[in-house]
Amino acid sequence: MDAITNLLKIISDFVAELIRSVLGFSPLLAELVVMGLAAVVLITFAALSFMGLTYVERKVVARIQDRLGPNQAGPFGLLQPLADGIKMFTKEDTTPATADRWVYNLAPLVIAVFALATYAVIPFAPGVVGTNLNVGVFYVLAIGSGSIVAILMAGWGSNNKYALLGAFRTVAQLIGYEVPMLLNVLTVVLVTGSMSLIDIINHQTLAEGNPGIPHILMLPLPALVFLISGIAETARSPFDLLEAESEIVAGFHTEYSGMKFALFFLGEYVNALAVAFIFSTLFLGGYAGPILPPYVWILLKAALVFFVFMWLRGTLPRVRIDQMHALNWKFLVPMSTVNLVLVMLVLKLFPTSEAAAQTFGGILVTPWVQALILLAVNLAVLFVSLALAARAARRFRQAEEEMIMRRRSANLATARA
Amino acid sequence: MTIQQLIFIALAILVIGSALFVVTTSNLFRGALMLIVAFFGIAGFYVLLDNGLFAVAQVMIYIGAISILIIFSVMLTRGMQAMIPRNAQAGSVAIAAGLLFLILLLAFGPFRLVVDLSGVPVLATLFRTESPRVLGGLPWSFANREVPETYIADFGRALVDLNQFLLPFLLVAFLVDAVLAGAIYIARQRKPAEVIAEREAIAKEEAEEIAALQPQAASPALPQSAVASTAEH
C-alpha cells in the first residue's frame, strides 16, 4: 500500500541513489543530474499530455456538438495526434520576407519555455514537486506574464498588421485578466497564510487540528473568478478573441507554420493544463484525497477542471471584445476587490487560533464555523454583484431599446414627409 | 571555483552584455527584448542572494509590467525607429561613464589602488588600502549569516509597522494611486485641433439628429396638448 502511495517518490529516490552509487557522482552533482532528469520527465509529461489532450478535446467537443470527431486514424481515431504531429513536422516552415528574423524565430520557443516553466512548482504527490518555492503561487503568476512578451515578439516579428493587431488584443486581455486572478489567489493565500503550494494543499488536507476543507467550499467566488480568468489567460474559448479567424485571420500566429505553429499550439494547451493543475491545487485540495494514491487524485482533479474548459468551449459562443473587457474591469475586478477586503475582515474578526484572537481581538471560532462564515460572505458578494450587474444590464438594454424606437419613429417620420 | 561562482560569472556576462546591447542598438524593439534578458539576469542574481521573493517580484514587475510598457511605447512611436541612436555628446558621455565605472572599481573592486593617501581623508576612504570599507567609512562586518526562514513574513510586518516602514509604505501607495490617475490623464490628452475637430463633428451629428427628430417631435406634441387641454376643461 505504501509503495503504491509513494510510487513517484520511491522511483525518484531510487534513481538518485543509483546515480550516486553506480556512477560515483558527488552529492551536489548527483542532485543536479536528478533535477535535470526531473525536468526532462516533466517536459515529456507536458508534451505527451498535450498530444493526448488535443485528441480528447476534439472528441469531447465533437460529442457535445453531436459529431463523431476524429475516427479514421487507428481505433477510435486514437492515432490522430500522431498523424497531426507528422503533418506538422513535414509542413513547409515559412518566414515572411520582411520579418524580424531573430524575434520571429525566438517567439515560439519563448512561449513554450514559459508554458513549461510553470510545471516546476506543481506538486504531484507528497515530496514529488520540481521545487517547493515558498513563493510558489507568486511564481506561477509571474511566469504567466512571460508569455505576454512572447506574444508581442510574435506579433511584431511577423511584420503583419493582423499579427500585430492580434498581439495587441492578446496583451490587453492577458494583462487585464491578470488582475482578478491575482486578487483571488490572494484570498487563498490569506486563508492559508502561505504562498507555498505545498502549504496550500496541507491546509486542505485532513489532519490533526485541521478539518481539511477544500477551498472551493469556503471560497466559491474566488474559485469561479479564477476559473474565468484562467480561461481568459490561456485564451481559450469563449475568450479566444486573439485568434478570432473571422476578424483578424489567426491573430499573432498568422504567419507561423509547421513546427513553430505547433510550439504555439503546445504552449496554449500546456498553459491550459497548468491552469487546471493550479486550480485543483488552490481550490480542490491538490493531491489530497482518500483511498486512491495522491498522484491519481491530482490527475483526476486536473482532468475534471480541464473537462469544464472543454465543456465551456463546446457550448459557449465567443464573447465580443468590449464585453470581455467590460466583464473584467467593471464586474470581476470590483467584485474581487470587495470580496478580498471582506475575507480579510472575516479572518481578523473570526480567527481560529488563540494567539491571533488575543493579539487582534475578535471571536475565537472553529475552522468549520470560519469556513461557513466565509462561504456566506462569498455567496452574499456574488449574489449582490450579480443583482447589481443584472440591474445595470436591464437599464442599458432599456436605454438601447428606447433609442432604437426613437430612431425607427424618426425614420418613419422622415419617410412619411 | 564553486558552481555558484560559475553561475555568477555567466549571469554577469549575460546582464552586462545585454545591457550594452540595450544602450547601443538602433533597433529599439530588440533593445527592449534585450532589456528583458538583463532583467532576467538580475532576477538570477536575486536567487543567488537567497531572495526568491524579489526574484519573482522582479520577473512580475520588470518583465510583466515595465518591459511590456516599454515595448508598447516602442511600437507606438514607430516613426522614430530610423533615427540615429546617439546624440552629439555620446563620445564624451562614454568616457565619463567609463571613468565612473573605473572609480567605483577602484573603490570596491579586487584591484585595489594601494597608495598611502592618509593625508587626504576623503581619498583615504575612497581608495581603501586595508580592511573593506563602505564609502562612508563604516567597516563591513560579515558574519556569514543565513537568511531567516521567515524573511518574507518579517518583511511584510516591517512594512505595516508604525515604527518601521508604515509611513513610506503609505506614501508609496498614494504615489501609485496618483500615478495611475496621472498616467491615464496624460496619455488621454490630445491636440487642441483634434479636440476641436471632434467637437465639431459631434455638434454636426447632433444637429442632424435634431433635424431628423423635428417632424416626429411635432406630431406627438399635438395629441399631448389635446389631452392636456381636455384635462383642463
Place this chain on the structure above:
Amino acid sequence: MNLQNTINGIPLEWYLIVAAALFSIGLYGVLARKNAVAMLMGVELMLNSVNLNLLAFWRYLAPESAAGLAFAAFVFVIAAAETAVGLALIIAVYRSLKSVDPETLTQLKL
C-alpha cells in the same frame, strides 16, 4: 581570496562591480541616446543596479533586518510608477510633436 567573507564563494565585491558596471552603462544610455524611450531604458538599468546593490548588502551585512528589502521594494514601486508616467508623457509628446527626441522639446507647451 579570503573565503571567510564570501557566500557560496562569491564575495560581496563581485556584486558591487556588476552593479557599478550596470549603473555606468545605464548612465551612458540616459545621456547618450536621442530617443526618450531608450533613455528610459537606461534609467531602468540604473534603478536595477541600485536594487542589486541594496539586496547584495542586505544579504551580506544584515539578512535579519527588513530595511534592505523595504528599500528595494520601494525602488520597484517607484520604477514602475516612473515608467508609467514617463511613457505616458513620451506618447503624449509624440502625438503632438511627432518626435521622441528630447532635443526637439524646446517649448514649454505642446
